[in-house]
Each structure stands twice: as C-alpha cells, then as structure tokens.
Amino acid sequence: MNLLSRLPSWIGHHVAAVRVVLVLTVLLGLVYPLGMTALAHLPGLREQAQGSELAGHGSKLIGQSFLDDKGDPIRSYFQPRPSNAGDGYDASASAAGNLGPESTVDVLPLKGRPDSGKQSLLTQVCARSKAVGELEHVDGARPYCASDGVGAVLGVFRDGGTTGRATRVVSLNQACPARPFLSSYEGVTVECAEPGTDYGKAVVTPVRGDAPAHPKVPADAVTASGSGLDPQISPAYARLQTPRVARERGTSEQAVRALVEKYTSGRGLGVLGEPAVNVVELNAALDHIHPMTTKGA
Template structure:
C-alpha cells in the first residue's frame, strides 16, 4: 500500500512546489525585471507621492477635472455590516451593478446623470444621443481608469471654464493623452483620466 501511495504523494508535493511556488515566484521576478512599473501596479506619482494607479479610476467631482465613467462598486455599511453602501472605484470589491434594463433604480440614476451632464451647458439643447454612453453607464469592473475621447471632449466646456483655459487648449491636452487601438486593431481609443487631470494641473499650476 505504501509503495503505491509514495509516488502519488511525491508527485503531488513536487507539482505543488513547482506550480504553486517556484513558477509564480519566477514569473513575478521576471515581470519585475522586464516591466518594473507595471509589475508594481502602474502607480502614478506626483512630486514623489503616489496619487493613484493608471489601472484604477478615481472619483473626480470638481468642475476643474475630467470625470471618470460611473462606478457601481460598493463597500460594507459602517452602520450595518450586513448591508452595503456605494463606494465608487473600490478596488477591493470590483463589480458591476447587476441592474437590468427594467430596473427603476438604474433608470432613475441614468436620468439624474443625464440631467447633471446637460446642466454643464446651460441654455443648450443636448439630445441624449449626443451624450457619450460611457458617461452614464457603469462597466463590469467598476474600476475603469479610461474614458472614450468623445467622453473627454464632451467635458471640455466645463473644464475650460473652470480652469480659465480656452477650449482649444483643453482639446490639445486630450489629443496628447489619447491612446489609440493596440496594434491599430485591438480595443478602442481611450483617454486615461488621471493622467489627463495631472496634465491639467501641470499646465495651470492647479
């Protein structure tokens, strides 16, 4: 019996050490040497202080900044741990809203967001079709750090007014921080919101 179990136990331990320890350590070390910034979390620094990650969105609310797309992530309610409360861009709880097209809560939230976006241009009639979808819809992860160039351009009048810049100056910043499709064919063009906002701060001295 022992002679039959020994090979199984030895193989199990060996595979555990190889695939569960040696391989992950080797790949982590290799990634750290070849792609040190990405392996460390694609952290973004300003004046030597880490202010975020290029991979995770943040909640920008000031008119002086471009805003990310909505996030549906949540966190435990401090008052009742059996419940949750909204916690946008909570990296510890990546998730979508799971609300369907017949959800009244989803409909009300989208209507509120549309009203907020239209209020950025008082006196202008903005059809719903002209508002980029990623400014009113959440993603599956709730952590998207990027928005579409169209979503960034929609916010130009508000940001330019708040910053005392011309709209052409702000559009130039967007163009400079727009990444095209990977290899020209994969994905869509995108703008990293944090990188764009940091560029705004650098240009205007906050």
C-alpha cells in the same frame, strides 16, 4: 538489495507520494513563483506588474471619483463615467448594476422613508444626463427622459386590459405632487403617481419625447462600465468637459485639448474597441502642468 524492496509495499507507496509532494512543492511553491516574479520585472512588464502606479493618484488602470466633500464634481477635473463598484471605483467591490433595458419603472419612495425607493436604469440615465448637462452648460435632454430627470414612462389602463380605449393614465416615475411630463395621453388627463400604489394592471408605455436622436451628453457619461473600475472615457465626453476644465484652471482650451490627445489611446490592434481617454492620467497631468492653488468645486 534496495532497502525499500524489503519494506511492505504500502510503505513504498507512501514514500513515493512524499517524494512527489516535495518535488511539486519546490517546483510550484518556489521555482514557479520566483520565475514569474523575475519575468514580471523584465523591461516592458515591470510597470504592469507593480500595478501601474501613478504617483499621488493611485493606479492608472483603476478609475477614481473626483468629487468634493459634498459628493459634487470638482469642476477643475475631468469627470469619469459612473461606477457601480461599491461607493464608486472601489477595487474590492468590482460590480455592474445588473439592470437591463427593461428596467424603466421606479419604485417610488414612501413618505418619510427616502430609502424605500429604487430608481430604474432609465431614471438613473436620465438623472445623470440632466446633471451632466447642467455641469457642462449643454442640453442634457435624451429620448425617453422627462425634463425633471426621470424616465418618461406612462402606465396606461385600457378597457380591454392590454388593448382598447385608454381609461386612466399615470406618470409612473413622477410621485405626487409632481406635475406629469404630459398633460394628456390619448385624450385622458395624465395623473402623478402615488407611492405605494399598485399600478401592475397598467400597460407600461415609455414616451420618446422630442429629444434629439444624438444627445449632447455621450452615452458613457450616463452608464457605468461592466467592472465599475475602468479609468477611460470616450473622446466625445472629454471634448464636452474641455471648456469647463480649461476655464477652471485658467488656461486655454487648446492646451487642455493637447493633453486630452496625449492621453487618448487608439483601437486595440487597430480594429478592436474604440479610442479612449484615461481620466486618471489626464487629471494627474493637469495637476502637474496646470496646477490649482486650491481644489475647489
């Protein structure tokens, strides 16, 4: 007779439970992890399993900033798109900006308290476009952006509340004593905005301006990815940066364009997504083929 059959039933249940725990521990704690590790080292999977390390440049799957000690772009490198992950491309703080198309009005900083302000998504885009335009020596203008790099947004007070004749107009994103991007609107002189003043009763009115429908500065140069970690930029943004990088490295634009083409990936399965250029791999290749004696800005 089996020993378990002579024991109380509750002891038998506990013994069976212990057996299950031991079996699952071996299968899921040893066999499965070791099997996955072995699978990850098969040809074609080894690189991804080890983080796609790029010697001296981190991982080719995670973007990084190419800035100097002052936070300015290093001119001899291709620049990535903006990042909202921590201070920029922080793999431990992957995040998006969580601002949408309705984010057009800034919180202007109070006098003596620069940290009290907060830029809208529109002003962030406008400021980035202006900065990229200056870096690449192209027109950084884009719709709904003022020439000083803030969102071109008016607060229009009307005698009927939301309708009727305009009685007062304020440039909401331009703090006094700034000169408003428009001198007048609907016959009313446009005022600069006083930080801390409540303009909540004004009708928020973005002004498109005369910027081209297709700006010189591509969209990915002024907007962050959802993760804040993507290492890719569009071919258009890479083309925009090519003359600067070639000039700074003392080589031809043709040579740099050849490298851009080499590190450009196509659409997934031929139809998904858009072609993209891996900036981390591209800059690593530049350092190898066209090295700089000093990495100045």
